[in-house]
Amino acid sequence: xxxxxxxxxxxxxxxxxxxxxxxxRSSSGNLSCRINKEYMLITATRSWMGExxxxxxxxxxxxxxxxxxxxxxxxxxxFHFGILHERSDVNxxxxxxxxxxxTVACSGRDYNNFSVIPEIPYYLGQIATVPYLNPGxxxxxxxxxxxxxxxxxxxxxxxxxxxxxxxxxxxxxxATFFELxxxxxxxxxxxxxxxxxxxxxxxxxxxxxx
Numbered sequence: 163x164x165x166x167x168x169x170x171x172x173x174x175x176x177x178x179x180x181x182x183x184x185x186x187r188s189s190s191g192n193l194s195c196r197i198n199k200e201y202m203l204i205t206a207t208r209s210w211m212g213e214x215x216x217x218x219x220x221x222x223x224x225x226x227x228x229x230x231x232x233x234x235x236x237x238x239x240x241f242h243f244g245i246l247h248e249r250s251d252v253n254x255x256x257x258x259x260x261x262x263x264x265t266v267a268c269s270g271r272d273y274n275n276f277s278v279i280p281e282i283p284y285y286l287g288q289i290a291t292v293p294y295l296n297p298g299x300x301x302x303x304x305x306x307x308x309x310x311x312x313x314x315x316x317x318x319x320x321x322x323x324x325x326x327x328x329x330x331x332x333x334x335x336x337a338t339f340f341e342l343x344x345x346x347x348x349x350x351x352x353x354x355x356x357x358x359x360x361x362x363x364x365x366x367x368x369x370x371x372x
Contacts, residue, residue, distance in 0.1 A: 181212030192236035240303030
């Protein structure tokens with residue numbers, strides 16, 4: 163399976179950008195992107211996104227996750243190809259573990275409202291949460307794929323987050339805005355003030371019209 167140098171270079175650059183925004187640490191997290199209707203690129207297992215190279219990119223078939231270039235993909239390959247298979251509007255999937263968002267994921271509190279800044283309802287909408295399941299397991303993949311059918315960001319309890327978008331800019335934007343919202347929530351504590359339901363509805367409707 164041949165992939166153009168342009169696609170590979172863009173993917174490597176995107177991985178470096180994800181790391182530069184502090185969304186992953188060392189070998190944490192993984193990234194995938196659709197290159198056409200049939201195939202996708204995904205970070206290889208144990209690769210460090212901040213030091214990503216073209217030699218650490220696995221090429222897989224979207225329909226079943228089959229590897230086409232002898233590179234072992236991320237253990238979370240299951241939900242990556244599953245999301246791309248289920249959602250034709252999505253071209254990029256990012257699993258990240260930024261500090262504040264992951265603190266929320268690891269807390270004993272069940273958060274159900276992250277609309278403290280306009281960017282959350284505008285770009286992300288309602289956030290889903292799935293329970294802790296073993297990383298790389300079929301059970302986790304099924305839960306994430308199911309949640310992603312109606313959401314653009316899913317919290318994995320005691321693990322991290324997954325977000326999706328049409329391109330690399332979109333997923334980085336969604337991840338960084340969610341990280342900001344979690345930082346605000348954790349710093350504000352009991353003093354937090356959420357956007358009103360009418361403000362949330364207005365912002366979401368504006369995004370859907372854009």
